[in-house]
Amino acid sequence: MEEQLIEKVMKEVMKRVGSASSSEARPTAKKNDFNSTANLLQVTEYVGVSMGDTQGIVIANLDPAIHALLEFDERYRSIGVIGGRVGAGPQLMAADDAVKATNTEIIRVEMPRDTKGGAGHGNLIVFGAEDVSDARRAVEVTLELLPKYFGDVYANDQGYTENQYSARASTCLNKALGAPVGKAFGLILGAPAVIGMLMIDTAVKAADVDIVGYGSPSHGTSLTNEVFIWVTGDSGAVRQAVISGREIGNKLLAAWGEEPKSLATPYI
Amino acid sequence: MEEQLIEKVMKEVMKRVGSASSSEARPTAKKNDFNSTANLLQVTEYVGVSMGDTQGIVIANLDPAIHALLEFDERYRSIGVIGGRVGAGPQLMAADDAVKATNTEIIRVEMPRDTKGGAGHGNLIVFGAEDVSDARRAVEVTLELLPKYFGDVYANDQGYTENQYSARASTCLNKALGAPVGKAFGLILGAPAVIGMLMIDTAVKAADVDIVGYGSPSHGTSLTNEVFIWVTGDSGAVRQAVISGREIGNKLLAAWGEEPKSLATPYI
Amino acid sequence: MEEQLIEKVMKEVMKRVGSASSSEARPTAKKNDFNSTANLLQVTEYVGVSMGDTQGIVIANLDPAIHALLEFDERYRSIGVIGGRVGAGPQLMAADDAVKATNTEIIRVEMPRDTKGGAGHGNLIVFGAEDVSDARRAVEVTLELLPKYFGDVYANDQGYTENQYSARASTCLNKALGAPVGKAFGLILGAPAVIGMLMIDTAVKAADVDIVGYGSPSHGTSLTNEVFIWVTGDSGAVRQAVISGREIGNKLLAAWGEEPKSLATPYI
Numbered sequence: 001m002e003e004q005l006i007e008k009v010m011k012e013v014m015k016r017v018g019s020a021s022s023s024e025a026r027p028t029a030k031k032n033d034f035n036s037t038a039n040l041l042q043v044t045e046y047v048g049v050s051m052g053d054t055q056g057i058v059i060a061n062l063d064p065a066i067h068a069l070l071e072f073d074e075r076y077r078s079i080g081v082i083g084g085r086v087g088a089g090p091q092l093m094a095a096d097d098a099v100k101a102t103n104t105e106i107i108r109v110e111m112p113r114d115t116k117g118g119a120g121h122g123n124l125i126v127f128g129a130e131d132v133s134d135a136r137r138a139v140e141v142t143l144e145l146l147p148k149y150f151g152d153v154y155a156n157d158q159g160y161t162e163n164q165y166s167a168r169a170s171t172c173l174n175k176a177l178g179a180p181v182g183k184a185f186g187l188i189l190g191a192p193a194v195i196g197m198l199m200i201d202t203a204v205k206a207a208d209v210d211i212v213g214y215g216s217p218s219h220g221t222s223l224t225n226e227v228f229i230w231v232t233g234d235s236g237a238v239r240q241a242v243i244s245g246r247e248i249g250n251k252l253l254a255a256w257g258e259e260p261k262s263l264a265t266p267y268i
Numbered sequence: 269m270e271e272q273l274i275e276k277v278m279k280e281v282m283k284r285v286g287s288a289s290s291s292e293a294r295p296t297a298k299k300n301d302f303n304s305t306a307n308l309l310q311v312t313e314y315v316g317v318s319m320g321d322t323q324g325i326v327i328a329n330l331d332p333a334i335h336a337l338l339e340f341d342e343r344y345r346s347i348g349v350i351g352g353r354v355g356a357g358p359q360l361m362a363a364d365d366a367v368k369a370t371n372t373e374i375i376r377v378e379m380p381r382d383t384k385g386g387a388g389h390g391n392l393i394v395f396g397a398e399d400v401s402d403a404r405r406a407v408e409v410t411l412e413l414l415p416k417y418f419g420d421v422y423a424n425d426q427g428y429t430e431n432q433y434s435a436r437a438s439t440c441l442n443k444a445l446g447a448p449v450g451k452a453f454g455l456i457l458g459a460p461a462v463i464g465m466l467m468i469d470t471a472v473k474a475a476d477v478d479i480v481g482y483g484s485p486s487h488g489t490s491l492t493n494e495v496f497i498w499v500t501g502d503s504g505a506v507r508q509a510v511i512s513g514r515e516i517g518n519k520l521l522a523a524w525g526e527e528p529k530s531l532a533t534p535y536i
Numbered sequence: 537m538e539e540q541l542i543e544k545v546m547k548e549v550m551k552r553v554g555s556a557s558s559s560e561a562r563p564t565a566k567k568n569d570f571n572s573t574a575n576l577l578q579v580t581e582y583v584g585v586s587m588g589d590t591q592g593i594v595i596a597n598l599d600p601a602i603h604a605l606l607e608f609d610e611r612y613r614s615i616g617v618i619g620g621r622v623g624a625g626p627q628l629m630a631a632d633d634a635v636k637a638t639n640t641e642i643i644r645v646e647m648p649r650d651t652k653g654g655a656g657h658g659n660l661i662v663f664g665a666e667d668v669s670d671a672r673r674a675v676e677v678t679l680e681l682l683p684k685y686f687g688d689v690y691a692n693d694q695g696y697t698e699n700q701y702s703a704r705a706s707t708c709l710n711k712a713l714g715a716p717v718g719k720a721f722g723l724i725l726g727a728p729a730v731i732g733m734l735m736i737d738t739a740v741k742a743a744d745v746d747i748v749g750y751g752s753p754s755h756g757t758s759l760t761n762e763v764f765i766w767v768t769g770d771s772g773a774v775r776q777a778v779i780s781g782r783e784i785g786n787k788l789l790a791a792w793g794e795e796p797k798s799l800a801t802p803y804i
């Protein structure tokens with residue numbers, strides 16, 4: 001009976017503790033559904049939180065000293081800000097949709113080395129707007145769409161693959177990555193870097209796409225443990241390249257024994 | 269009865285384990301009170317350990333090859349070294365007090381990307397001295413004061429605010445940040461970066477201060493997920509700016525559901 | 537009796553959980569013995585996994601677009617790739633032995649800031665070969681030797697010392713660190729950086745060696761919390777320098793209360 005009791009306790013303990021510790025090793029992207037508690041906080045600038053420990057705020061009338069310090073375009077007295085601990089691609093994709101849908105412009109993209117001990121980036125994205133309601137709407141759209149773009153991030157304790165696809169890139173992807181506006185966009189990314197190496201080779205062999213740029217630990221990243229390319233071309237080909245990279249990348253990750261899992265719901 | 273027993277065990281387990289795992293997600297700043305165990309270790313260079321996984325040592329007579337390699341000023345044959353995994357601001361503030369109190373000079377400040385998986389920096393600070401007893405005293409003072417300067421660091425699982433204030437900056441803050449010597453100094457810092465954005469705007473709106481510099485993921489940091497400014501001016505105004513930034517930053521952090529807590533005892 | 541039961545359960549819990557959480561704070565270098573499961577994965581490029589969350593792959597015929605993108609030497613159509621989350625020195629040492637043993641060349645070394653929240657690097661190392669069987673052999677040798685070179689890495693929750701020694705450096709250590717080919721090589725490294733400071737001073741005082749280079753958070757590293765030198769000279773002197781650094785570094789780490797432990801079996 002004592003043995004049974006110990007077993008029962010252990011099961012409970014490992015359930016509570018095990019889930020906590022595995023969420024540290026991999027990109028933690030809790031599904032905090034976008035949810036504004038501004039009234040509760042009594043902070044008018046607060047907009048909401050979303051996956052990837054991401055928060056969005058607006059500043060209606062940025063102080064002139066801060067405006068000058070950060071060298072923001074003078075046209076925009078209002079800003080919207082997105083910032084998270086985990087992820088860069090999902091936030092960029094969601095912000096790209098947001099600039100399409102609103103009267104805003106991306107005026108700053110910065111990528112810290114973060115992921116809470118994981119292999120990749122965190123993020124800081126600033127929308128400029130002439131009117132605060134536009135900035136607020138852009139932030140809201142970004143937070144709402146964020147779970148979608150975590151859908152093709154697959155992670156286990158050793159690393160992850162990040163796979164993104166858009167039929168028409170907009171000005172956020174253009175500013176951050178030089179992606180051609182209005183053209184198809186695909187991101188093929190693996191971490192640790194060795195995973196990404198095979199993914200990018202497989203992706204370009206699988207479909208006739210044009211490489212726009214690449215990232216590796218000492219090239220175009222904030223020293224992350226990732227290798228990735230982003231591509232353009234015929235939308236069907238771009239999609240095929242992303243899918244082919246994703247498939248082989250997830251297999252390599254599984255070599256460590258644990259199947260990588262989507263952090264939300266796949267969309268590609 | 270079995271249920272009660274399980275509950276009792278669970279409580280004990282979560283207490284021990286919970287505190288361990290939450291201290292990994294946030295800046296771990298255990299209150300290892302400064303405590304010299306040099307005799308125990310049989311290492312004459314060892315001075316002590318303190319909060320933030322920080323250790324202090326002295327080297328009475330640095331090897332000439334190392335002296336030349338690190339390009340240290342030739343006047344100082346003795347050095348004191350402070351280095352920690354968690355925090356940069358607290359160590360800089362404490363070292364600034366230490367140079368005021370001793371016959372030493374700061375000859376090196378380096379800021380790794382660290383915090384044990386958190387959003388910020390670790391630190392390496394080197395004091396130069398003509399006499400080893402001066403170097404030792406500077407290290408001792410730094411380790412002793414460290415818990416004070418963790419007092420206005422507030423953290424939860426998503427990030428932290430760091431708030432520092434000095435009525436009179438000395439040569440450590442000057443060397444590391446260009447702060448005017450003998451003038452009031454304030455640091456307003458939030459992580460993730462989005463938190464810091466609203467803090468710095470709020471701080472400069474709240475009080476008439478002069479911005480000395482700023483940090484963001486790709487500007488003046490080691491790719492940390494932080495935004496911050498440091499300011500000078502009338503000491504009352506500087507203090508007010510810091511307090512205003514702290515207040516709004518802690519509210520934004522609380523939007524994730526958990527109130528950020530001081531890592532020690534607030535001093536501002 | 538109840539007390540005894542609780543004690544029993546706690547012991548079991550802390551054993552399972554304690555080992556899991558401590559392996560996150562320190563460089564996790566699970567002894568996944570090199571083990572090819574390529575058939576299982578149905579990925580012909582997969583070679584195996586080893587310590588430090590390291591994986592090895594080969595690409596027989598790298599796509600010309602990727603070849604040009606990464607600016608690899610045109611002579612090598614086949615590549616072998618090693619990449620891991622934890623460690624840089626162990627992988628470099630093992631790859632150095634691999635280039636000695638095979639008809640390959642190191643064509644890329646990149647060092648992300650990683651260690652899964654620890655103080656140091658991850659790694660990406662690329663072998664070029666004219667024939668895929670050579671690339672595969674180099675990757676196999678590296679993965680097989682990796683546990684050896686984790687043998688003189690000693691870690692606790694605060695940091696680690698890394699100690700490496702080779703009687704004859706080859707082209708991998710030469711390419712990555714400028715180590716003279718065919719000469720003795722020693723690495724003396726401590727994390728956090730303060731530990732490394734005393735280690736390097738002690739090492740050069742202990743033996744007559746020539747310093748080839750050094751790393752610190754803002755010099756020659758990817759912003760890691762480490763200080764280290766690598767040295768050459770008479771092989772006995774190099775070995776003595778490494779051993780002296782290791783001894784004092786492990787003592788300083790132990791000042792935090794926990795004795796640092798070898799991650800595998802010491803070889804020096």
